[in-house]
Amino acid sequence: SAFRNLFTGMMHTPLVYLVAILCDLNVEQLTIVIGFDLTTRSWVTSASATSVFESLPSLDGVLYTDNATLADASIDFGNIVHRQPIALLKPGSIEDIVQIIKFARTHKLKVAARGQGHSTYGQSQVEAGIVIDLSTLNKIHFIGTDRAIVDAGVLWSQLLQQTLVQELTPPVLTDYIELSIGGTLSVGGIGGATHRYGVQVDNVLELKVVTGIGDLETCSLLYNRNLFTAVLAGLGQCGIIVQATVKLIPATTNARVFQLYYDDLATFTRDQCEIINDQRFNYVEGQLVSNNAGGWRYLLEAASFYSPPSVPNNNLLLAGLNYTRGTQQIEDKSYFDFLNRLAPTVTFLKSIGVWSYPHPWLNLFVPSSAVNSFVGEVAATLTLADTGEGPILLYPVKTKRFGLPNFRVPNRSVVFLFAILRTAVPPDDSVITKMLNDNRRLFERNRDLGGYQYPVNALSFSHNDWQQHFRPVWGNMLTAKRRYDPDNLLTPGQGIFSNC
Numbered sequence: 001s002a003f004r005n006l007f008t009g010m011m012h013t014p015l016v017y018l019v020a021i022l023c024d025l026n027v028e029q030l031t032i033v034i035g036f037d038l039t040t041r042s043w044v045t046s047a048s049a050t051s052v053f054e055s056l057p058s059l060d061g062v063l064y065t066d067n068a069t070l071a072d073a074s075i076d077f078g079n080i081v082h083r084q085p086i087a088l089l090k091p092g093s094i095e096d097i098v099q100i101i102k103f104a105r106t107h108k109l110k111v112a113a114r115g116q117g118h119s120t121y122g123q124s125q126v127e128a129g130i131v132i133d134l135s136t137l138n139k140i141h142f143i144g145t146d147r148a149i150v151d152a153g154v155l156w157s158q159l160l161q162q163t164l165v166q167e168l169t170p171p172v173l174t175d176y177i178e179l180s181i182g183g184t185l186s187v188g189g190i191g192g193a194t195h196r197y198g199v200q201v202d203n204v205l206e207l208k209v210v211t212g213i214g215d216l217e218t219c220s221l222l223y224n225r226n227l228f229t230a231v232l233a234g235l236g237q238c239g240i241i242v243q244a245t246v247k248l249i250p251a252t253t254n255a256r257v258f259q260l261y262y263d264d265l266a267t268f269t270r271d272q273c274e275i276i277n278d279q280r281f282n283y284v285e286g287q288l289v290s291n292n293a294g295g296w297r298y299l300l301e302a303a304s305f306y307s308p309p310s311v312p313n314n315n316l317l318l319a320g321l322n323y324t325r326g327t328q329q330i331e332d333k334s335y336f337d338f339l340n341r342l343a344p345t346v347t348f349l350k351s352i353g354v355w356s357y358p359h360p361w362l363n364l365f366v367p368s369s370a371v372n373s374f375v376g377e378v379a380a381t382l383t384l385a386d387t388g389e390g391p392i393l394l395y396p397v398k399t400k401r402f403g404l405p406n407f408r409v410p411n412r413s414v415v416f417l418f419a420i421l422r423t424a425v426p427p428d429d430s431v432i433t434k435m436l437n438d439n440r441r442l443f444e445r446n447r448d449l450g451g452y453q454y455p456v457n458a459l460s461f462s463h464n465d466w467q468q469h470f471r472p473v474w475g476n477m478l479t480a481k482r483r484y485d486p487d488n489l490l491t492p493g494q495g496i497f498s499n500c
């Protein structure tokens with residue numbers, strides 16, 4: 001009867017895909033029925049589903065329908081949610097994306113963009129739809145004195161390497177730079193320079209976007225502004241970013257990196273706030289780290305960027321800070337090595353297989369007024385097993401730097417990113433379930449204190465939760481969705497418009 005209900009509820013859809021869960025069967029001996037085509041009144045099998053693509057116009061890239069590719073597209077960094085598409089496009093041109101969206105619209109197929117698939121809860125996946133893998137749209141078109149024009153599939157690491165040749169850099173980079181430009185612009189893109197320059201979406205001058213209608217549009221703050229503001233930090237709901245013009249600023253060659261330890265949370269957050277206000281450092285982050293006695297201490301990470309012969313003055317930079325004396329570590333690195341600092345850890349985690357473990361991540365924005373009580377309360381019971389020894393980030397940012405309406409943060413001048421970047425160890429269902437339940441509990445507690453989630457999480461989130469998340473701009477989101485993606489094709493994995 002569940003089968004019948006599902007079918008009845010979807011009668012308006014010409015091509016209905018009902019995904020059969022055949023875990024207990026030997027699927028190789030079966031023709032898998034995956035849906036019912038109401039146009040032809042016949043069952044759709046895994047073989048016949050792909051024949052729908054025979055009417056596709058010729059493409060510059062390749063449309064894959066083989067099992068191995070589709071299975072890969074159902075895995076992301078979170079490795080918790082798995083939704084398998086019926087096709088994956090590796091576009092050879094922007095025109096391919098236009099064609100495939102028009103095609104998907106005609107055939108009522110859902111579409112999701114995929115950058116590097118570093119989402120944690122199926123955000124870049126689509127069940128029985130089409131994934132557009134932007135990794136093949138990866139050209140850097142232009143680097144000028146204050147801007148670069150790049151395809152959405154370019155990685156931040158690739159752009160950085162190229163801009164450094166001209167002594168330029170993007171103002172804000174994420175901690176891990178092997179993320180796609182389209183992928184972080186669809187969520188925000190926060191990092192240690194955010195207290196100075198906002199998030200990555202605040203540093204975009206222009207976008208080329210293929211909307212859910214299949215129109216290729218150019219937009220910026222000056223023209224086509226509604227589309228620009230709908231797409232940046234817009235979680236892929238109104239269009240697929242295909243090209244971005246991003247700001248560049250002069251780069252230095254070196255970074256002096258300071259690691260200062262604190263035993264007291266309130267002293268730690270007070271010093272963090274002081275140094276983002278006086279802007280003495282170029283980069284400010286922080287972490288909770290184990291004190292090896294079952295509790296936590298606090299690590300302030302800050303960096304001063306410089307090019308010799310000028311060098312940072314350590315005494316000035318450390319003046320007035322109340323870290324535990326004798327614990328400080330100071331190290332000079334090249335600017336690139338500093339920004340690429342996670343690379344050796346990632347290589348190691350890949351070598352021991354832990355990189356592909358499930359990652360039930362939680363990123364929250366906590367109002368500064370609640371940070372000591374909330375984080376203190378969480379830290380009192382949080383154990384290394386609760387995080388799988390993954391990092392716990394805690395650092396403040398100034399909200400006056402944020403200009404895009406869809407990037408939601410508490411209504412305070414300073415808010416803290418509090419990120420519990422969990423790995424499920426061992427990678428069992430029971431561990432994952434506990435971590436997901438903890439995520440939801442902590443999200444609700446923070447929400448009740450005026451906090452928000454940073455939506456890159458493994459977090460169960462209903463349509464009502466999304467409405468509340470976007471509350472002051474929800475009306476604008478709905479208007480934009482109806483205008484730019486009227487058939488609700490795009491990015492179903494977030495579940496934002498799942499009941500529309």
Ligand SMILES: Cc1cc2nc3c(=O)[nH]c(=O)nc-3n(C[C@H](O)[C@H](O)[C@H](O)COP(=O)(O)OP(=O)(O)OC[C@H]3O[C@@H](n4cnc5c(N)ncnc54)[C@H](O)[C@@H]3O)c2cc1C
Pocket residue numbers: 076077112113114115116117118119120123124125134152173174175176179180181182183184186187188189190191235236239240241242456491493
């Ligand atoms: C190790 C690691 C470190 C991280 N560090 C940071 C950090 O420091 N700061 C930070 O802000 N985030 C960080 N993140 C989170 C990361 O920014 C987001 O998960 C980001 O979306 C991943 O980029 P991606 O290219 O893998 O995108 P995907 O996971 O492929 O896609 C993410 C979402 O964006 C949509 N999307 C992708 N490309 C496009 C496009 N071109 N147009 C429209 N929509 C698109 C997808 O459909 C999906 O909904 C980190 C993630 C990992 C795994």
